[in-house]
């Protein structure tokens with residue numbers, strides 16, 4: 325059977341392909357590291373116990389350093405020509421901050437398309453705290469950036485966040501499932517106008533609008549999302 329190949333410009337934003345055995349293990353390692361970070365917050369251990377943990381952590385880091393890293397330049401080179409392997413595609417997606425399941429900096433937040441809406445879900449632990457018991461506003465801004473960028477799955481073209489406006493309506497609780505949704509408002513040349521909401525239970529805690537700017541060329545709706553064009557704006 326021939327191996328599936330992956331093209332950078334067709335990779336869904338914030339979603340990973342089916343994990344390889346290596347990726348499964350990377351994810352487990354990341355979950356352990358995040359769990360360790362959660363334990364460290366206000367850990368009530370004495371100085372000698374902490375010194376022991378530090379030595380163990382240093383030994384683990386030194387072991388990890390002996391492996392090196394897969395080259396981003398080579399991975400991108402293969403993906404941009406449509407010759408990326410599944411591991412290459414995984415390497416691009418699974419270390420994203422907040423959404424990448426192999427990143428210890430991720431709850432992880434899951435992102436998916438639901439018809440014309442981008443949806444997200446995450447439960448933030450104490451390492452993501454801002455006000456006591458609540459999620460840090462900057463973390464929510466990052467989560468919204470990841471979520472809203474995924475509206476680029478509706479279009480051809482890929483760009484960076486140009487503008488992000490956020491209004492915090494109510495505190496967002498830790499250790500609670502938080503739901504996110506984003507919709508594409510309109511396209512205007514190289515600009516994509518996006519809006520988003522954050523919910524804790526039935527309470528909307530954040531609203532946001534943003535503009536993404538395509539790196540090259542105008543954004544165009546992909547054929548299967550042509551219905552997203554307003555009546556007065558051709559796809």
Ligand SMILES: CCCCCCCCCC(=O)SCCNC(=O)CCNC(=O)[C@H](O)C(C)(C)COP(=O)(O)OP(=O)(O)OC[C@H]1O[C@@H](n2cnc3c(N)ncnc32)[C@H](O)[C@@H]1OP(=O)(O)O
Nearest residue numbers: 469473482483484485486487513514515535536537538539
């Ligand atoms: C391509 C790689 C994709 C990678 C995806 C991963 C991204 C992960 C999420 C991020 O962390 S993104 C990082 C945070 N964002 C940045 O660092 C962006 C920094 N800003 C820039 O690099 C440039 O300012 C930018 C590319 C956004 C625009 O520069 P350009 O020189 O290409 O645009 P230009 O000035 O020609 O303007 C093109 C249009 O966009 C508009 N525009 C420019 N900057 C804007 C802005 N910041 N916000 C809103 N609109 C903006 C501008 O008015 C104009 O509109 P009109 O065509 O109607 O005249």
